[in-house]
Amino acid sequence: MNTILVPTDFSPAASNAIDYAVELAKFFNARIVLVHAFALPITSHDAGMTLQMHSLLQEAAKENLETIRKEIYAKHKVDFDISCIAEAGPAYDVIKIVSAKEYADLIVMGMVRRAGKLKEHFIGSTSLEVARKLEIPTFIIPENIKYHRVHKISFACDLKATEETDLVYLAKYFSNIFGAELEVVNVENIEEEVSVEKAQTSDFIEKKLENTPHKIVRITKEGGNVGHELEDYFNSHPTDIAIVNPKKHNVFYYLFNRSITKELMFHSKLPILAIH
Secondary structure (H helix, E strand, O other): OOEEEEEOOOOHHHHHHHHHHHHHHHHHOOEEEEEEEEOOOOOOOOHHHHHHHHHHHHHHHHHHHHHHHHHHHHHHOOOOOEEEEEEEOOHHHHHHHHHHHOOOOEEEEEEOOOOOHHHHHHHHHHHHHHHHHOOOOEEEEEOOOOOOOOOEEEEEOOOOOHHHOOHHHHHHHHHHHHOOEEEEEEEEEOOOOOOHHHHHHHHHHHHHOOOOOEEEEEEEEOOOOHHHHHHHHHHHOOOOEEEEOOOOOOHHHHHOOOHHHHHHHHHOOOOEEEOO
16 A cells, blocks of 8 residues: 545545545555646636636645645654645546556545535535546545544445455455454345355355454345445444445445435445445
């Protein structure tokens, strides 16, 4: 874990995520890249005016990032490298380009809890889009959630062909590097029978996690929503990090595209780590 990318829109939620990322950087002994995406205002077709506006906005953004950089060094007394990048364009596009250019190993983004529908849509959309689309592990940090020692990680897994992916290995990696217990949580219908496929996947997980403190938990729902069940479970069984896999053809992909996922993400009281 060498490089942590931290997008910011200079909001309180983003500032909180930066503090969380700094603690992760300390833990991993990694560098941080602060990135801000700014939009050019709609003007005339005067190319010179557009270039001038671009230069002014980019300079202002870089100054703000540099201020944050200085504040990190003063507040946290760290000695790792912090880079500042400001680029024009849609936030997701800028994050995608910069993460590739900087060889980011991890992305950390903020999320506003209980922000209201308008803020949930505009503030949360970029975090959710990054978590869904980029292959880089992405931490989504609810506003006001502070970093603390990780003792337990819960991996929400649907047990469907998981052995054909790297998900278990990634969950194991984060569990081992944090020295935390790994809990694999599966939500299934109360009337659902344990299929041969799920039994095989459970055996696969048990073997791969043989030397990692872990347990597999199955929770049942009766006509309920998977997102609600997970939220209720995490509320009654405290954990430090929830891992999800928002991939297509996976139940959590559809959760990330439904309002309940926004509710889970915005109302969650713990960091969520999206892996692929």
